[in-house]
Amino acid sequence: MIRPAVVPVLTIDGPSGSGKGTVSRLVAERLGWRLLDSGALYRAVGYAAGAAGLDLSDVEAVTRCAQSTKIRFQPSTDGHDTRVLVNGHDATDELRTETAGAAASAIASIPSVRQSLVDMQLGFRRAPGLVADGRDMGTVIFPDAAHKVFLTASAAERAKRRYKQLKEKGLSVTLSGLQREIEARDARDASRAVAPLKPAADAVLVDTTGMPIDEVVAKVLAVVQS
Numbered sequence: 001m002i003r004p005a006v007v008p009v010l011t012i013d014g015p016s017g018s019g020k021g022t023v024s025r026l027v028a029e030r031l032g033w034r035l036l037d038s039g040a041l042y043r044a045v046g047y048a049a050g051a052a053g054l055d056l057s058d059v060e061a062v063t064r065c066a067q068s069t070k071i072r073f074q075p076s077t078d079g080h081d082t083r084v085l086v087n088g089h090d091a092t093d094e095l096r097t098e099t100a101g102a103a104a105s106a107i108a109s110i111p112s113v114r115q116s117l118v119d120m121q122l123g124f125r126r127a128p129g130l131v132a133d134g135r136d137m138g139t140v141i142f143p144d145a146a147h148k149v150f151l152t153a154s155a156a157e158r159a160k161r162r163y164k165q166l167k168e169k170g171l172s173v174t175l176s177g178l179q180r181e182i183e184a185r186d187a188r189d190a191s192r193a194v195a196p197l198k199p200a201a202d203a204v205l206v207d208t209t210g211m212p213i214d215e216v217v218a219k220v221l222a223v224v225q226s
């Protein structure tokens with residue numbers, strides 16, 4: 001039996017719109033490894049707390065919510081997408097909005113909420129390997145990962161990418177509003193006391209500004225193969 005500690009992990013951390021989600025999915029497909037979208041867990045808890053009418057700054061109530069929320073990832077029927085079920089409800093579309101991102105960022109600054117999601121994240125580490133996408137994958141959850149990448153891009157480019165993504169999903173957003181929201185979310189993620197958004201000391205930094213996605217994928221695969 002392969003012990004969890006020897007299952008290889010590639011961590012891909014970075015701010016929103018840095019390309020992490022797409023790159024992680026493509027790299028996981030190329031390697032045949034599992035994928036952990038840790039942001040979806042925080043979005044799911046934020047969503048469940050909102051659906052229950054909780055005040056997102058109520059530490060005890062939100063922590064209880066994080067502990068009891070059932071989150072499941074399920075391949076879509078056409079096999080092209082992953083659906084996220086929150087307490088049995090397919091919340092994938094609601095979770096993609098910037099409102100869900102802001103709620104996730106609010107509850108993600110609560111240490112006991114983060115703690116309640118640790119075991120679930122560690123459980124994704126199974127053979128033949130794991131690509132873990134998030135903010136603290138290389139620093140807190142998988143500090144012993146063999147391969148670590150931190151993706152960045154200019155704030156303007158990150159906003160443009162998110163704008164395109166959300167527009168394609170049919171959501172109504174403005175570029176300037178989105179850029180303000182993304183900058184506020186990243187500032188909160190980077191300045192929080194627990195598991196702040198920052199590169200691990202041993203991460204390879206990749207600035208994806210102006211870089212086509214296949215080039216970023218090739219760079220990340222090169223990190224795994226080096």
Ligand code: C5P
Nearest residue numbers: 016038039040042104105108134135136
């Ligand atoms: O990556 P995504 O945009 O889905 O993440 C939503 C929010 O969840 C982030 O802004 C961050 O506050 C939080 N998050 C986190 N730690 C992670 C992943 C996401 O705090 N590992």
